[in-house]
Amino acid sequence: MVQLTTLGGVLLGLLMRKPMSGYELAQHLKYPVSNYWQAKHSQIYPELARLRSHALVSYERVEQRDRPAKKVYSITEQGKSAVKEWVNSEPAPIVPRDELLLKASMLWMTDPAGALRLYRGYEARHRARLAQYEATKREREAEHGDDLFRLDAPHFSDYVTLMRGIGYEQERATWCGWVADQIERLSGTIAPDIAGPEVDASTGE
């Protein structure tokens, strides 16, 4: 069996939902897949060709009246078994590349006013996205109801990733706000008093 790349896994995973053209796949990768993986069309088209050369996908040319013709890709039986195996395989270790956190490690050499602006800005952005995700969550819950909790339906998987998005934005907004608070509190003065951000106490061991 051929070893899948992550991008190959993404594309096969999307094609498991329904047949799509490269263009449509690229759009899904812009949203919502971009929250956990990204790829431009210049990477997608060659990867589709590669998957096809391994017989994991096949395509059919589809003419359209109102638009240019497109190649609609479908996953093959071989593709299905490959992606199912891949989904439960150990993920490659994530390589953290977080420039804000990196810059936070250099806070000490910085002008406090500029840093404060930076962290307050990030805090606001994370709060905005959090509110948006929470609205989406309520929508999905209203839309699907108990059907949301069907392990074998894509809705559930989407819900699971949405929950992680909420947790992520929540945690990051809190941290950014705490950093900004510390900068405000400490700049100018040498006064120390309290401890850390309100890290979720409910699950804290």
Added chain:
Amino acid sequence: MVQLTTLGGVLLGLLMRKPMSGYELAQHLKYPVSNYWQAKHSQIYPELARLRSHALVSYERVEQRDRPAKKVYSITEQGKSAVKEWVNSEPAPIVPRDELLLKASMLWMTDPAGALRLYRGYEARHRARLAQYEATKREREAEHGDDLFRLDAPHFSDYVTLMRGIGYEQERATWCGWVADQIERLSGTIAPDIAGPEVDASTGE
């Protein structure tokens, strides 16, 4: 003024703390910097040469009795002003590449037993790292006391990144545990009842 790459920023940031050889820089990048940025020695040595060609660092050959000679790099005045400006500049947007979350979006096509093993495994790993970070936090607090909250000292910056590490591991462990719980609850049955993971309610707008 020359435009810094992120790697250039990392190296200058470390050299702001003290002069170091490429080898020492590589070790710092393994730990603790690897929590937010990574680089191998094969990338570090050429980057140091590049920084030197822009006069942002300089080096001095240092002979040692017990070990091979080394090149100790120091940051120049130009380097200092470049990195100080860089630290408060807008970070490049982070490109999320989270293979576990990607695979979570494909949970629906998967064998529940295998998935359960995966998420329980991750939960345990995150809890272990969380415990470790919390121990480090207590150590730092005991070690530096009120001195920890000096905006202009590296200890404070390190503490800030440590707090983010704690928040991250906390959030991720909670999410992984929740996913695993859902898989346990839903596999075999079609029974639905509750909602999401205990997302930190204290700050939740």
Added chain:
DNA sequence: ATGTGCATGTAACTTGTTACATGATTCA
């Protein structure tokens, strides 16, 4: 002698981004 840690580099390869290139159709 053999392995490990210190120390510095280059080369080949992979992945991903930006830019180049083309062409149809629709809407203002």
Added chain:
DNA sequence: TGAATCATGTAACAAGTTACATGCACAT
């Protein structure tokens, strides 16, 4: 006519990883 969306590709470049390569010093 010109911009926007749909649609598919290639080429050049940048960043990062793996592998190749060398050599000293110390401990077993």
